[in-house]
Amino acid sequence: MKIKPTGDLALIKKINTAIVLEAVLKHAPLSRAQISELTGLNKATVSSLVQDLIDSHLVLENGPGQSSGGRKPVMLLFNGTAGYAVGIDLGVNYIRGMLVDMEGNVIAELQRGLKQNSEQQRGLDLQNAELQRGLNLQNAEQAIDQLTSCIELLIKEAPNSPYGIVGIGVGVPGIVDDNGTILFAPNLKWRQVELQKQLEERFGLPVTIDNEANAGAQGEQKYGAGRGIPNQIYVSVGIGIGTGIILNKELYKGTSGFSGELGHLSIEYDGKPCSCGNRGCWELYASENALLERASLLGYESLEELLEAAAEDDERVVALIRSIGDYLGAGIANIVNVFNPDVVIIGNRMSRAAQWLEPAVQAAVDQRTLPYHRERMRILFAELKDQSAVRGAAYYAISTFFSKIKSGQ
Incomplete structure (x- = not known):
């Protein structure tokens, strides 16, 4: 007798749950029957998966929709207040931050001037390369302290929610590797700054770091x-x-x-x-x-x-x-x-x-x-004017959360 691996059904359910959630995210408000039509999943499967998503606080029932004959369908919405994300645009001379809900709606925002090391601001020409590198690292530490303070203030503004703060996204003016390390930010004069690692250790949350222009492109594509x-x-x-x-x-x-x-x-x-x-x-x-x-x-x-x-x-x-x-x-x-x-x-x-x-x-x-x-x-x-990057950075955090949900993590 051939024994079917027990993981198959669980995997299929994860995939189908992701499909249903994606349908709600893209097409809400819509009914269970409409999800079935859009996805090709049978109605019983859709009904079961929708209930799981409701129990997980990700989907809400929003009352009856228009009837095409017979009983009015119950319409479904994504629960945008299931959690919140922090987005940061780290500029050369400013920090702009936002707290958004899961649909990208702005809940709180702040902007601060970024104080650079005074000697570096005056353009001090240091002949000793090691001394210059030390000054640059000191400058990065000061900026990260200010960045951390901004994130803390935004997190305090988050209303109570099932998932709390789902993540932090940061756009920076430089070259960033897959590990969230800023390899080179010429206008900040930073090299090899492990920003993602530092923020994850500080906040215990998923952190996404990307180039500020990439974040801006994502912000305008998604919301602008x-x-x-x-x-x-x-x-x-x-x-x-x-x-x-x-x-x-x-x-x-x-x-x-x-x-x-x-x-x-x-x-x-x-x-x-x-x-x-x-x-x-x-x-x-x-x-x-x-x-x-x-x-x-x-x-x-x-x-x-x-x-x-x-x-x-x-x-x-x-x-x-x-x-x-x-x-x-x-x-x-x-x-x-x-x-x-x-x-x-x-x-x-x-x-x-x-x-x-x-x-x-x-x-x-x-x-x-x-x-x-x-x-x-x-x-x-x-x-979005000068808020493209901060909105895009917040979207990175939301997108990372959705990816984990859809993969069943």
């Missing part, structure tokens, strides 16, 4: 201007420039997981030296930092001051922002010629200058891209 668009490039324009590449609705990370560092494309062969070690990088000419360097000659010290002056029709400031837009458009033209995307989405802090940047960016792209590539391509500004 990129919804439903298969091929999109998110350009994060802050102190530096990073890009998140989504092809066929999937985040493209490259062979080693490090794709998207297009801010370090060389656009001027013998240009300014960059913190990455190269020269003439795109972000040196088209970022917030580039804008502020030039604005200092006009007596302005912050993006907020410049936006206020532009709104008051200060011609010098408007011309300066448009000049940055021309450089930004030149780099975007290269992206369009390489990837032929449906859209390019400009996000992060510089998206706040959209009304002055957009004409210059569009003109540069029109002038520099191949006509077949720009024929149907659109340039958009982030719907």
